[in-house]
Amino acid sequence: MEKQQTLYYEFVPAGEERIQPDPSKTALLIVDMQNQFISKDFGDADVAREKGMWDKWEYFYNRLEDIVIPNNQKLLEFFRTNQLEVTFGRIACHHKDGRDRSPVQRRPGWNNILLPIGHYGAEMVDELKPLEDEIVVNKTTDSVLSGTNYEFLLRNMGIETVVCTGVVTDQCVASTVRSLADAGFEVILVEDACCAATQALHDAEIMIMNQIYCEVMSTDETIRLISNQMGKTLQEA
Template sequence: MSDKPEQQTSLGQTEAAFDAWIEGTLDSRDVEADPLADRYRQSITPASRPQRSLAHQHAALLCIDMQFLDAARGHGVFAPGRPEAASPAAQDYYFERLERVVLPNVGALQACFRTHGLEVIHARIQSLTRDGRDRSPGHKRLELLAPPGSKEAEFLPEIAPVGDEIVINKTASGIFTATNARYILANLGVTALYVVGVYTNECVSTTVRDACDLGFDVTLIEDGCATVSRRLHRNTLAVLRDRYARVGTTAEVIAEVNRLCQLASP
C-alpha cells in the first residue's frame, strides 16, 4: 500500500471516493491514467480562488436551460411523436433524476445565493424571432425552437427567475459564443461561477469548458445537473473534474457559501 496521502478535491471529496463513484460507468479499456492530472488539479481546483470570490461577492450561480423545451415531460424535445426523442427508459431516468434530485437541489442553491446577495443568473434557449431564423445551424438541424413567449421558452416554475435576476437567451450550446454573457459577468464583477442545469454532457459541459478557458473559476454541482443516462452524466463529470472545474455536491457548496459569506459579513 502506498504511503502517499490520499488527495482531496477542494470540496473535500477524496480521489478514491470519486473513482469508486464512477466505477462501472467507464470502460477500463477506454480510460488511461492522465499524467497531467495532478498539474491540472493544482491549477484548476484550489479552494482559495472561488472562496475569495465568494468572500468579495464576486460569485454567481448559473442555471442552464431549466425550461420546458428540454426539462419538462411532454414538451419540447419530449413532445409526443417527436422522432428524435429519447427512449422511454431514458426519459424515465432523466425525469426521475430531475424531479427527485435536481430541482430540489437547484431550488436550495438559489435560495442560498439569494440569501447572501449573490447573483442567480438564468440561461435558456430562446430565439430572437418567432420562426427561429436567427438560431445557430446546429439548433436548426436539431429543430430546437423556443420563440419568445412560447411554452418551450418558459422556465420551470420551481426554479424560475425572481425579481430582476438576469436572464441570458441563447441559440447555441454554450452561453459565451452566442451571447454577451462575458460582458455581463465582467460588469457584475463575477469571477467564479457555480453551475447547474441540463444536459450535463451538452450545454452544461460546453459552458463549463468555455468559462474555464475565459478565466473563470468554475464549480460544477453534480447533483444539480442531469442528462438522459447515468453513464453520460458520470463520464462527463469524469472529464470535466479538475481539468475544467471543481466538482462538488449541493450540500458542499451550500456549506461553503454559508461559511465564507458569514465570515465576510461585517
C-alpha cells in the first residue's frame, strides 16, 4: 500500500521495510473488537440510533462489516494455521459499578464505558472469538499495556514484534501502538484491519504513527512479509 508520511519522514525512501520480524517471536494483537463497539444491532450502535446519529456512524459500521472484520479473520486464520501467537486486548472492568476504571473511561461521551467482565458487550464478536488457549487481557485503560500484565506475557514468550489491529484507530489502537513502541517492541499496524469513527480520523492517526511508532501495512502485505520471513527461516535451518 502507498505509505502515508508526515513531514518528519518524507526523506525516508518509499518501499523500504525496516521491520523484518522473526515469525516465532511475533504476536497478533486484536484490540477491542467487542460486541459493545462492533455489533450493528447492539450497544453503541443502538445508542447512535436512539440519539438520531446513525447517519454519522454508518461509515464506521460499514467499514467494520465490509473490511475490518474480514481482514481480522484473514489474519487470525494465517496466525492460527502457522501456529503463531494470537492475543486479544479488551475493555472489561472487575467491579460491576466500574469503580476500577481509569478516568479516561469514565468521562462523558462515547468513551464513557462500563463493561464488567462477563457482560455480553465485553465479549469479542463471534467472528473473532478467542480460542481456549489464546491470551485475552482485560484493561480499564485505552492502552493494552497500561494497567495489565500484557508486556510481561510478551516478554515471557520472547515476543519482539506485535501485529496490531482493532478499534478505534485514534484511541485504544493508537495508545497501544505507542506503548508497545516505547516498551521496545517492533509494531506492525494493519491499516485495513483497523477503524475510526471517520476516514479522516483514521487517516490522520495512521499518518502520525507511521515510521516512528510502527510500520503501517495492509493485511496482504503483513501476511506476505511474515510468510517470506518464515521461508527464510526454513532455508537457514
